[in-house]
Amino acid sequence: MSGRYCYMSVYLKDHAPCGIYCKRCPGVKVYNCKGCREHKGQIKDFPVCKTYKCVSERGFNFCFECDEFPCERLQPIVNFEIFMPHNSKIYNLLMIKKLGLVKWNEICEEKSDLYYKGRKIRYGGDKLTLEEKDPNLYTHKRDEK
Template sequence: MNKKELTAPCGLDCFNCIVYEKNITDTIRTKVAQSLKIPEAKVDCRGCREQKGCLLHLTSCPTLDCVNAHGVEFCFECGEFPCAKLQPASEGADKYPHNLKVYNLCRMKAIGVEKWAEEEAVDIRRRYFKGKFIPGTGPVIL
């Protein structure tokens, strides 16, 4: 698995996503198909780079289009980083990892995409969804 190719330009770790083809369960596939009103056979995510956008949006991705227009692989490589496309939102924050984008991108810039993917991505996502928020320390697994 090429984790760099399976990392979205915006900083999301497609390889850890529950709808990525290697991770999806039948239960999740059914829920996603019902939610998007598409056949279960179409719930087959290979990562946003390969399929030119996110399966969950059923459209092209403005952020992917933007990095391509700027000639970079990741948002952190752009002179306009961070931009409004990466602004966090509270809606869906309990279900979706979208608020991790800027943090992930900053870590990638600091230590490199490959090292972030191998050493930090899984733990960052786990702490985001399972950790307890403690001001000044970030999410902590108790």
């Protein structure tokens, strides 16, 4: 088995061209989906995914390889953010580009848990955590006279 084939079969199949981590997609359970790469972008009776089609026609593995990245096809889906992994696409793609697919694959399950269950325990750009948030985080003490 060549290194290229191993790379494709072991890592690539779990990551959609748009950056969705397939193991977290509800379609895996609901439709017994094995990922859009295996289904060539057509899950169940739905139309072929336009993002999959675009990436495939351009000969890329991921959207970030395109000069037009990011584009409107990666628009977040606000009313599905609780149960759909679509809002993590850009972050996932940028991390795959930065770390490489092998390294990202090692940590994406943890990052996915943080996406669904994590919270900020401090302000601003602090990392997500599974720790409990400080209940006094947003309270301000007033100077007593």
